[in-house]
Amino acid sequence: MTPSNSRGRSFRSTSQNALLAGGAALMLASAFGCGEQPETNSHEELVQKAMASTSSTGGVTTTGVTAQATVPVVVTNKCPFALNVVLTGVGDVALERDSSGNKIFRKLATGGSYTYNPPGNYPSGRVTAYKTLPSSSSPRELEKAEFTLGPDGNGVQNIYYNLTYVDHVGLPMQISTTGNNGCNTAQCNKSYSALSTAIANACPDGLRYNMGGGTICLAPRSFCIDGEYASDSRRGSVCSRLDSEIARCASKYPGQCNPGGEKTPQVYACSGSFFSQSAKWCSAITRGMVDSPDSTTVSQYYNTGKPYNQYAKWVHDQCGAVYSFAYDDYPMAANQAGFYTCNGGKQLNVTFCPAG
Numbered sequence: 438m439t440p441s442n443s444r445g446r447s448f449r450s451t452s453q454n455a456l457l458a459g460g461a462a463l464m465l466a467s468a469f470g471c472g473e474q475p476e477t478n479s480h481e482e483l484v485q486k487a488m489a490s491t492s493s494t495g496g497v498t499t500t501g502v503t504a505q506a507t508v509p510v511v512v513t514n515k516c517p518f519a520l521n522v523v524l525t526g527v528g529d530v531a532l533e534r535d536s537s538g539n540k541i542f543r544k545l546a547t548g549g550s551y552t553y554n555p556p557g558n559y560p561s562g563r564v565t566a567y568k569t570l571p572s573s574s575s576p577r578e579l580e581k582a583e584f585t586l587g588p589d590g591n592g593v594q595n596i597y598y599n600l601t602y603v604d605h606v607g608l609p610m611q612i613s614t615t616g617n618n619g620c621n622t623a624q625c626n627k628s629y630s631a632l633s634t635a636i637a638n639a640c641p642d643g644l645r646y647n648m649g650g651g652t653i654c655l656a657p658r659s660f661c662i663d664g665e666y667a668s669d670s671r672r673g674s675v676c677s678r679l680d681s682e683i684a685r686c687a688s689k690y691p692g693q694c695n696p697g698g699e700k701t702p703q704v705y706a707c708s709g710s711f712f713s714q715s716a717k718w719c720s721a722i723t724r725g726m727v728d729s730p731d732s733t734t735v736s737q738y739y740n741t742g743k744p745y746n747q748y749a750k751w752v753h754d755q756c757g758a759v760y761s762f763a764y765d766d767y768p769m770a771a772n773q774a775g776f777y778t779c780n781g782g783k784q785l786n787v788t789f790c791p792a793g
Contacts, residue, residue, distance in 0.1 A: 505557040505594045508586050509784045512553065512564055514545035516608065516629050516790035520579075521545075521567045524553045527560055542570060557594055559586040564787045566608065568650030579649030580608035582787045589780065596782030599623060599775065601760040602752050605646075606636065607653040609756070611791035617781030625756030629790040635755055641747035642675050657748050658705035658762065679704050679722055682744050686718060686727045694718050705746060707763035716767035723749055723762055733771040 514520045521542040524532045531540035532555050543551045555562060562585055565578045584598040596614050600623035609632050611624035625632070633652065636645060640654035647653075660666050661676040679701040686694040696703075696711045696718075703709035707719040721730035724738040725745035739750035752761035758774055760766070765774040779785075 505783070507554040508557050508559070508594065508596065508782060510553040510555060510562070510564065510584075511550055511784065511786045512543075512545065513550040513786070513788040514547060514566075514790070515788060515793050517547055517793070518568060519544055519546050519549075520789060521570050522551065522789075523565050524555065525563050525565065526555070529563075542567070555586060557586055558588065561585060566649065566789050571649070575648070575650075577648040578607070579651045579653065580610060580789060582610055582612055584612070584785055586782070586785075589778075593780060594782050596620075596779040596785050598777055598779075598785065599760060600625065600756075602756065603656060603760055603762055604659055605648065605653040605655045606632070606752060606755070607648060607651055608632070608789050609791060611786075611788040613786045613788075614777075614779035614782055615784045615786075616779040618779075619777060620779035620782065621775075621777050623759065623775070623777065624791055625759055626792050627755055628792040632755060635751075639751065641751050642671055644671075644675075644748075654748070654751070656705070656762075657746065658702070661702035661705055662708075676701050678744050679746070682722050682725070682727055686722060689727065705762065716764040720762075720764045720767045723764075731768055733768055735771055735773065738771075738773075 510524060512522050512524070514522070521544050523540050523542050525540070526532065532553055533541040533543075535541055545551060553564075562583065564582045564584075566580045568579050569575075571577070582598075583601065584596060586594075586596055589595045594616075596616065598612050598614065600610060600612055602625075609625040609627045609629060611622060611626065613622040613624075614620040627635075636652055636654045642657070642660075644655040644657070644660050645652055646655050657675055657678075660669070661672065666672065677700065683696050683700060683704065687696055694715075696709075699709040699711055703712045704719055704722050707713060707716075712719045717730050721727050723746040725741045725743035726732055726738060727743065728741070729737065739745045739753075746762060749761040749765070752759065753773070758772060760774045766776065769775075
């Protein structure tokens with residue numbers, strides 16, 4: 438991610454849910470996990486658009502339900518080991534702090550749960566999980582779940598959420614909600630054993646690192662942009678993999694595909710002045726779909742014989758319809774990922790290792 442990318446995005450509401458198109462996975466909170474500055478026009482902008490939609494376009498509302506004073510966030514650990522979890526909001530400030538203002542981590546044994554009670558208006562929420570507590574030498578999380586709580590344009594309590602692995606894959610997760618409309622479940626329902634085996638044996642380009650006390654598979658957007666990996670010899674091949682497709686896109690669609698000097702790292706991150714603004718071309722190049730950029734034939738994605746983002750394919754192979762890169766929700770009809778709105782939301786549930 439690059440700092441302060443301003444993005445134009447759109448969304449739509451359906452009778453079942455509100456899916457916010459165009460890079461919903463680049464949440465404000467996600468920037469804290471990659472050692473970079475948060476983007477200024479990301480998760481909260483999408484939430485604001487959802488609120489505006491409900492009030493101005495006749496979106497789904499719930500009569501008689503108003504924003505709650507607090508919304509329970511129930512965190513459950515089904516992993517075969519204990520996890521230390523913490524809930525934070527804007528600026529990485531923890532909801533629960535000790536007398537010195539330090540974060541309070543809740544240790545959950547296997548099968549354990551803890552209920553947080555953030556206020557009903559709580560932007561940029563994040564439940565972060567560590568196998569071992571973070572330290573100055575090892576500050577990064579094993580996994581995270583992101584959400585926002587807030588009223589819609591009619592004062593109805595909403596819960597906004599998605600499941601994103603745009604930074605890395607560490608643990609299977611499930612996010613579910615209870616409420617009145619659009620309260621869908623997003624999940625990577627693989628067992629911890631199966632996912633950890635996939636990380637150990639098949640993480641693309643071998644980008645395995647220790648974070649939060651466990652082994653994660655790092656996304657190439659993090660690998661190619663974060664300065665700490667600058668000396669890694671694998672950068673040469675990984676971070677130029679899509680350059681030929683970027684050039685072919687510019688040649689094939691003059692006046693439409695205009696990447697300028699932007700290269701593979703900017704496609705991985707859907708960043709830079711062009712790819713930050715273009716869900717169509719960022720997703721097409723990511724999936725090897727330059728010749729059919731608007732196609733919803735999912736079986737062709739990552740299967741055209743052209744270079745593609747190998748991590749993105751691997752994430753979908755492991756977890757199904759989740760965010761593997763920022764614009765994974767384009768085109769929306771492909772149903773590769775979604776940003777959900779639970780209208781009349783009463784409770785948010787975050788489960789790590791839902792299948793054990």
